[in-house]
Amino acid sequence: MSLQFELLTESPGQWTSASYVIPEIQKKEIKPFVVLSLKELEGNPDSRTSSLTNSSKFSAVRAVVRHVARSRSATKEPWCATDIRNFLENLKFNPECAEELTALLCTDKIYDNIPRHLYIKQRLDNMQWKIDLSLCQNNIEAENANPERAKEIIQRDTHIILILKLTDAQTKTYRLSISKFHELRYVIASALKSMIVLEKRKCMRQD
Template identity: 60%
Template sequence: MSYQLELLTENPSQWTTVSYVTPEIQKKEIKPFVILALKELEGVPDSRTSSLMCADKFAAVRGVVRHVARLRSATRLPWARDDLKVFLEGLQFTPECVSELSTLLCTEGVYASVPPHLRVKPGLAALHWRIDLSLSQARTPPTSPPAGPASRRTLLQQHTHVILLLTTTDGRTSTYRLLLAKFHELRFAVASALKSMIVLEKRKCMRKD
């Protein structure tokens, strides 16, 4: 499975309701639905949206358009039509609709006006770290060893570095070199953020009915 297809199909349960409607959608309805969905994403909804007789069909196409548009910035590459076709076929679109919809969603121009805050940024796929012993030893001044344990500990903290290797979901790898004290600051910041997220998720306003 390609990376793009894996990204598109990472949460199949969200499409259960959509797949009940998609077989009924006709090819001639695809383009108008896509145009209306893109206008909503751009913040200029069309008044015709509220008076659609086939609201369930439009909702299904709108969900697909929003999903594909939001993931576009995470890939940093044009969509592969074959991957989009496999994704749409899995949602039970007819072959004619698959062809029409994949052609429209593979057109780069349709994403030009999508607001940046609606685009998904690359996430963290893997994180590895190691102690930079060789460099820390090379940077240690050639003086006599410190007399006490506290002095030795201070010297280690000043000259020991931690190498962080981060791999993001778009396939890129970044390397960061931190002092030991800064590494502990980063650990504390991440732990605090996670604790705040857990507290927020427990609030009633964040629970689904």
């Protein structure tokens, strides 16, 4: 699975309601719906939007355009047509509609006027870590430390180096003491536990 396809399909639950009308959408409706959707995203809604007789179909296409436009901000690479087409076909667009919509969504210039508040933040793509003993080893040698003192120096001067790679190809490097590393682990574990508790609540479930 490519990173782009993973990005597009990371929240499948949001398409539950749209899935009922997507198979009914016709090819001739795709381009007008995309144009109206982009106008809304750019902050210039067209008056024709309020008088649409097939508003449920338009809402489904608008949701797709909005999702793809927001996700586009998380990658510097143009959309892969195959990933977009597979994403649309998984949503049950018929092949003709999927082909038409793919051609439009893979045109990079349509995203030029999307407001920045609709962009999504960069995500973590990969994380690596390693232990840096160089400082504590130098200090142990400099002090000619006995075993007990050496343990104190190791605890104090050992560092964990975190290397984070983001979805926009940026690399962030952080140097943490052992105590700060354990503090980070605790904060992350607490956040994950809170998320699990929230997901179990009825109000957070999607029908």
